[in-house]
Amino acid sequence: MARILVVGCGFAGAVYARTLAEHGFDVHCIDQRPHIAGNAYDYVDENGVRVHKYGPHLFHTNNEKVFRWMTRFGAFVDYKHKVACRIEGGKLVPFPINRDTISQFFDAPLSDEASLEAFMARQRRDIAEPANAAEMLESKVGTTLTDTFFRRYTKKMWDMDLEDIHASVVQRVSVRFDRQDLYFPNDAIQVLPRDGYTALFGNILDHDRIRIELGVAFDKRMEKDYVFCFNSMAIDEYYDHAYGDLPYRSIRFHTEHRNTSDCDHWPVVNYTDMSPFTRETRWHNLPGHHVTPGPKVTVTVEEPCDYRDNNLERYYPVRTNDNKYGPLYERYAERAAADGGRLKFIGRCGTYQYLDMHQVINQSLSGVQKWLQTQKAA
Ligand SMILES: Cc1cc2nc3c(=O)[nH]c(=O)nc-3n(C[C@H](O)[C@H](O)[C@H](O)COP(=O)(O)OP(=O)(O)OC[C@H]3O[C@@H](n4cnc5c(N)ncnc54)[C@H](O)[C@@H]3O)c2cc1C
Structure with missing residues (x-):
């Protein structure tokens, strides 16, 4: 059966790979990182705490189709996210206000x-x-x-x-007049994968027709060996930044080890101070994350920065008031459309938009179905 290249083993790549494999295509998945799961990657560290390497990933949605698809590959636990803000004097108050x-x-x-x-x-x-x-x-x-x-x-x-x-x-920021303290009050489905995201991705990608290669960066010369390439790399990088850079904000993650007894129940605390740090995550306060309780826990502190100051780790596409990067992205997208016979950009960096996990899964599920339709028609 036809060979397909999928670049990136995050949610976009994984959804495409799994669906294509189930439709009989042989899929080769590569990722330049040494692990699967993209930015949702997690691991259990030396304190017996499950840490999300690229910041806390809370799954929340109203899209039942997306959730149903995910539940094919693992068990989930309910978790309704709450955030506190640390104000002057060290007091923690609920947020949103x-x-x-x-x-x-x-x-x-x-x-x-x-x-x-x-x-x-x-x-x-x-x-x-x-x-x-x-x-x-x-x-x-x-x-x-x-x-x-x-x-x-x-x-x-x-x-x-x-x-x-x-x-x-x-415009949508408001003060809640009641005492409701959920971070995502409007989302009916709020869960975390019981055994972590990496295990979930392991199951999604576990298919006879999927071959995974990690620590392998995309190279254009690879394309000739495949009938089609679904690519979740940054679109401007693919075109050698021909029209200019599409900028991103990034985050440097700092790890701290604290005494378990020093911590309160809040999983995430935002900082309101003048320091360069925005928030900390106390992983053990998320369900299923204190895997082997011991005397110490792990806390991750986030320091936002330009992606050029963080090893080109692209996290959040930059949106300015005058939308100056919108037209730049469109130029790349138009070029990609012209190349569309054997190539499609997918996911957060491929389409230069900030997308939550459920949105990436949803877009990928419908994107791959559309592509399959074109194959049937051809
Ligand atoms: C700090 C942070 C917190 C977040 N929190 C949440 C949250 O709480 N809830 C939520 O729903 N979403 C959250 N998100 C969003 C979530 O991470 C994305 O929705 C999701 O990761 C998008 O999946 P993706 O496959 O598009 O991209 P990614 O997960 O980034 O996967 C893309 C993969 O492509 C690989 N790649 C890139 N270029 C190449 C190349 N040239 N060659 C080979 N491989 C390459 C990368 O290594 C990466 O593994 C958060 C994002 C960040 C940055």
């Missing part, structure tokens, strides 16, 4: 929604037509909360001031 956040932050007894509404009315700035994200946030939560919970975090994460970000980006 709810009644408890405001009450604890301002040390104000706000026992019901009416008292919070009256309090917030005094905080908010009256701005009829917010011109940017700073004004939008100030009109919703006031200057003090904007500065504490959004301004510094945004600067660290994106190296951008709120004044330089479009108002629509934060």
